[in-house]
Amino acid sequence: MRGARLSRWLIAAPMALLALATIYPLVFTGNAAMKTRRDYILDRFAFADTLRWDNIATAWTSAGTARYFFNSVIVVAGAVALLLLLGSMAGFALSHLRFRGSRALFLGCLAALFVPFQVIMVPLVRTMADTGLVDTYPGLILAYVAQYLPFTIYLMASYYSAIPAEIVDAARIDGNTTYGVYRRIMLPMGRPALLSVGVLNALFCWNDVLIALLMMPSAEHRTLMVGVTSLRGQYSADIPTFASGVLIAAVPVLAVYLFFQRRIADAVTAGSTKG
Amino acid sequence: MLIAPAVLVIVLFRLWPLLLGVNFSFTGDGERNGSAVGLDNYVELFADPLFLGALRNVGWLVLLLPIAVAIPGMLATFIYLRVPGHRFYRSVYFFPAVLSPVIVGSIFNLLLSFDGPVNSVLDLAGLGPVDWLGDSNVAMFTVVGVHVWATFGMSLVVFLSGFATLDPALLDAARSDGASLSQVIRHVIIPGLSRTIQFVFVTTMIGMLTSMFGLIYVMTSGGPGGSTYLPEYYIWIQQGQMNRPAFASAASTVLFLVMLVVGLAQVSFLRRTGRED
Numbered sequence: 001m002r003g004a005r006l007s008r009w010l011i012a013a014p015m016a017l018l019a020l021a022t023i024y025p026l027v028f029t030g031n032a033a034m035k036t037r038r039d040y041i042l043d044r045f046a047f048a049d050t051l052r053w054d055n056i057a058t059a060w061t062s063a064g065t066a067r068y069f070f071n072s073v074i075v076v077a078g079a080v081a082l083l084l085l086l087g088s089m090a091g092f093a094l095s096h097l098r099f100r101g102s103r104a105l106f107l108g109c110l111a112a113l114f115v116p117f118q119v120i121m122v123p124l125v126r127t128m129a130d131t132g133l134v135d136t137y138p139g140l141i142l143a144y145v146a147q148y149l150p151f152t153i154y155l156m157a158s159y160y161s162a163i164p165a166e167i168v169d170a171a172r173i174d175g176n177t178t179y180g181v182y183r184r185i186m187l188p189m190g191r192p193a194l195l196s197v198g199v200l201n202a203l204f205c206w207n208d209v210l211i212a213l214l215m216m217p218s219a220e221h222r223t224l225m226v227g228v229t230s231l232r233g234q235y236s237a238d239i240p241t242f243a244s245g246v247l248i249a250a251v252p253v254l255a256v257y258l259f260f261q262r263r264i265a266d267a268v269t270a271g272s273t274k275g
Numbered sequence: 276m277l278i279a280p281a282v283l284v285i286v287l288f289r290l291w292p293l294l295l296g297v298n299f300s301f302t303g304d305g306e307r308n309g310s311a312v313g314l315d316n317y318v319e320l321f322a323d324p325l326f327l328g329a330l331r332n333v334g335w336l337v338l339l340l341p342i343a344v345a346i347p348g349m350l351a352t353f354i355y356l357r358v359p360g361h362r363f364y365r366s367v368y369f370f371p372a373v374l375s376p377v378i379v380g381s382i383f384n385l386l387l388s389f390d391g392p393v394n395s396v397l398d399l400a401g402l403g404p405v406d407w408l409g410d411s412n413v414a415m416f417t418v419v420g421v422h423v424w425a426t427f428g429m430s431l432v433v434f435l436s437g438f439a440t441l442d443p444a445l446l447d448a449a450r451s452d453g454a455s456l457s458q459v460i461r462h463v464i465i466p467g468l469s470r471t472i473q474f475v476f477v478t479t480m481i482g483m484l485t486s487m488f489g490l491i492y493v494m495t496s497g498g499p500g501g502s503t504y505l506p507e508y509y510i511w512i513q514q515g516q517m518n519r520p521a522f523a524s525a526a527s528t529v530l531f532l533v534m535l536v537v538g539l540a541q542v543s544f545l546r547r548t549g550r551e552d
Contacts (some may be wrong), residue, residue, distance in 0.1 A: 115289055120358055121510065142288065243385065
């Protein structure tokens with residue numbers, strides 16, 4: 001028993017070290033953002049003695065960060081709203097409505113899940129350019145919806161399939177149309193899944209850089225992540241301001257993570273356990 | 276009716292472009308825009324050292340894959356066996372997985388620069404300095420290492436959900452028979468989790484092939500000397516920088532085939548080893 005306890009601690013020690021290695025890079029960045037340039041150069045590791053917000057203010061106002069932040073918020077909000085609407089409608093239809101070709105449609109959605117963006121990006125961007133959608137908010141929103149819809153449908157369908165068919169039948173007997181069943185039964189009952197899937201999709205869209213780079217070539221429409229990629233060049237000699245820009249982009253994600261940790265993990269694993 | 280808009284979006288913007296792209300890859304760029312060129316793009320592709328380098332890097336990823344799966348697998352095992360502080364580790368390890376590759380890449384640019392903090396710590400220990408991102412023999416491994424740092428929490432959580440389906444009685448039985456930890460892992464956990472392990476193998480490989488663009492873009496831009504190219508980065512360069520969409524489509528088609536082959540090979544390999552147990 002004694003030996004077992006010892007070996008448990010022998011395992012726990014490297015795990016604690018790894019936990020430190022997981023958190024410290026962000027702590028270092030946050031700490032750098034709070035320092036003056038001089039303090040950073042003198043000692044990178046020492047903790048800042050006061051919280052100084054002027055680097056954050058500089059990064060927010062000078063590098064176009066405020067504008068990019070705003071662009072990201074618009075695009076993420078639009079994409080998530082559309083994803084949840086289309087995903088829950090299709091998820092309901094695929095899990096509860098039997099119609100000709102429903103099985104084929106479900107398989108089609110699954111197939112789309114395995115088509116990576118890199119494989120279709122060239123023709124997709126061309127189609128978007130031909131229809132005048134490149135460099136517009138609706139264009140990027142649509143690109144995100146197309147990218148994450150198969151996954152959203154898959155999760156919503158598997159969540160809805162746990163709702164017994166009797167509930168749907170009863171609602172129909174009460175005189176609801178299919179659309180009525182969706183609005184009055186499925187949408188309210190799907191709330192937990194919608195929240196999880198919504199949070200996950202918001203993270204995906206917020207964090208993306210490849211799709212945004214391709215779809216938003218002009219500087220005024222740049223999203224925050226694309227903005228962050230150019231910070232290093234702009235502030236190569238001013239690490240505290242660079243770190244501040246990175247921090248601005250990371251903080252919303254951190255906040256979401258702290259609030260929705262369980263839901264994110266649940267949504268990530270929901271796809272795997274069905275397998 | 277409810278499903279129509281979703282189907283429209285998926286067909287129009289996901290399935291149709293796949294066909295369009297394959298078709299597109301047999302046409303020319305620039306002066307030969309739109310005209311059929313047969314296999315010319317593919318011939319040029321396999322003569323380009325940058326693309327061959329990208330494929331060689333894919334080979335490295337396949338070789339490193341077992342490590343990238345084993346790390347979260349081991350950690351999940353320890354968390355499942357309730358090492359002290361397991362609940363804390365679970366949420367800490369997962370946290371980098373929600374950060375954008377752009378943020379992760381920016382942070383590590385800072386930490387791993389030649390005169391950066393990591394090298395100054397190594398210097399204290401009498402080691403280094405290592406040119407993490409500037410040495411063409413090292414840079415690819417640096418980027419993969421950062422990718423694993425950023426994503427192992429995702430696989431960890433998947434492993435833990437697999438453990439939830441494992442019968443605890445089996446574990447207790449093995450333990451009371453005096454099985455050691457490595458015996459428990461080999462004879463109880465690996466056979467019991469074969470589906471989860473299979474799933475993590477496939478998703479980790481897909482992740483390596485399709486979500487390292489942000490890291491490469493921020494950390495190395497494919498350099499030094501083209502040593503950190505992956506197919507996805509190559510496609511982007513050809514499409515966005517070189518303005519050769521048809522040629523880029525050929526590279527896309529090759530990437531799709533590579534992913535298909537790697538995925539199927541893994542599944543059949545894991546099936547076979549699973550059966551032997």
